[in-house]
Amino acid sequence: MTELSGKAGSGIAMAGVTKQYGDHRVLDAIDLDVRGGERVALIGPSGSGKTTVLRCIARLEAIESGSIRIEGHEIARMADARSGKASAEVAAAMRGVGMVFQQYNLFPNMTVLDNLTIAPVKVLGVDKAEARERAAGLLDLVGLGAKADAYPARLSGGQQQRVAIARSLAMQPSVLLFDEVTSALDPELVGEVLEVIRGVAAQSDVTMLIVTHEMQFARDIGDRVVFMEGGSVVEQGPPEKVLADPENERTQRFLRRLLNH
Amino acid sequence: MNEVVLRSILDGVVVTAEVVTLAILVAAPLALTVALARVSRFKLVRGAALVYVEFLRGTSALVQLFWVYFVLPELGFAISAFVAGFVVLGVNASAYAAEVIRGAILAVPRPQLEAAGVLGLSTTTTMSRVVLPQAWPVMLPALGNVAIDVLKASALVSLITVSDFTREVTRWATTGVIDVTLAFSLLLVGYLLLSVPITWGGHLLEKRSRRHLSTFGEG
Incomplete structure (x- = not known):
């Protein structure tokens, strides 16, 4: 697959990460490792801190204490740091991290193609023509080759999310973070997005950390499933x-509640 | 109304149009710069921009005009009435426009900044390619108001001897050449007509700026 040059690195290593909003401790000295090339599904009740884990890895949130390494580079944004701005080393490490958001967050003022080329051109210094060619290939990969010149507002939620996945792939990331990427979609559009993620997983070595409420998807895609509650990892292992057979009582309760839903 | 009177009034209209156009040209880059300074990461820059805005909003445009026209020459900076007129109107409007632009910048949803951040876009690229293009349709209606305010405030330049629309009409009225009722009715209608292209242009720009943002309409 030429579009996906997923490089398997050493993945993500979070150690003792604590994140607070005021008095509320969202992440409580959490440890979480994702090996290079591994696909980990992160599940748990709302408010358990799953999304916060992704946001801390993406440096969208500052942490109180702990360490977050991407491919061996310390990248955590510390709450007591003088500036939220990344150093050159951190910025370089973060170039390998892509994130797909629940609300897609495409840039509405740009065409689909421009959404895909802006970062490679501006950040990686890729030649414009080359970036467009690569973007066209990625759009084909997510089944939207015909929508290159459309504006996001003209696309369905599922199409927008597929474009968002292609946009993150355009930066040739080694780590991809998926934040409840089907939660905002109408039920009939969920399948097409999950199918695209499965395709990316099958055709690349990208490390994936996937927060999801889709248990079947978590089972299919995950090399490992991590169950979180109260800001720390409660149980993890093969999907x-x-x-199917969780040991921890809290995991059992969570899954039971899902089934009876 | 004889031809001399009519000619001088039309000349006045042209001067008013020139003053307003030049004032807007002065205001635009200043307003953008000050708005960006208002949302800067650096406290000192933000503070300086705030002082600029509050000083200009807190002192009257007329007093600013008088100060520049009558006081600056005392300090050794002679300035023509025409230049003083459009510069002061432009600088004054830039304070209001800066606040409009700042508000529109802050109205861009935070997730847009997060998406730009995760893609690694620099602050400059994020501002120029993501934030400002999305803030543009938001700021346009209020910027149109500021432009119309500039037009209306432009009558003040008649008080520092600029031969604008107001000065020419009142000149003929006070000398009894034209009737007072006619004179001031003419001014009323004249300024209204002058505001039409501004309003119209604003609507056109607004419509254009929103064309890609909605699900329906022209692609």
Whole structure:
């Protein structure tokens, strides 16, 4: 696959990460490792801190204490740092991290193609023509080759999310973070987005950390499932084990509630 | 109304149009710069921009005009009435426009900044390619108001001897050449007509700026 040059690195390593909003401790000295090339599904009740984990890895949130490494480089944004701005080393490490958001967050003022080329051109210094060619290939990959010149407002939610996935791939990331990427979609559009993620997983070595409420998807895509509650990891292991035969009582309760839903 | 009177009034209209156009040209880059300074990461820059805005909003445009025209020459900076007129009107309007632009910048949804941040876009690229293009349709209606305010405030330049629309009409009225009722009715209608292209242009720009943002309409 030429579009996807997923490089398997050493992945993500979070150690003792604590994140507070005022008095509320969202992440409580959490440890979480994702090996290079591994696909980890992060599940848990709302408010358990799943999304916050992704946002801390993406440096969208500052942490109180702990360490977050991407491919071996310390990148955590510390709450007591004088500036929220990344150093050159951190910025370089973060270039390998892509994130797909629940609300897609495409740039509405740009065409689909420009959404895909702006970062490679402006950040990586890729030649414009080359960036467009690569973007066209990625749009084909997500089944939207015909929408290159459309504006996001003209696309369905599912199409927008597929473009957002292609946009993150355009930066040739080694780590991809998926933040409840199907939660904002109408039920009939969920399938097409999950299918695209499955395709990317099958055709690349990209490390994936996927926050999801879709248990079947978590089971299919995950090399490992991590169950979180109260800001720390409660249980983790192979999907068939954690989802079908969990050991921890809290995991059992969470899955039971999902089934009875 | 004889031809001399009519000619001088039309000349006045042209001067008013020139003053307003030049004032807007002065205001635009200043307003953008000050708005960007208002949302700067640096406290000192933000503070300086705030002082600029509050000083200009807190002192009257007329007093600013008098100060520049009558006091600056005392300090050794002679300035023509025409230049003083459009510069003061432009600088004054820039304070209001800066606040409009700042508000529109802050109205761009935070997730847009997060998406730009995760893609690694620099602050400059994020501002010029993501934030400002999305803030543009938001700021346009209020910027149109500021432009119309500039037009209306432009009558003040008649008080520092600029032969604008107001000065020419009142000149003929006070000398009894034209009737007072006619004179001031003419001014009333004249300024209204002058505001039409501004309003119209604003609507056109607004419509254009929104064309890609809605689900329906022209692609």
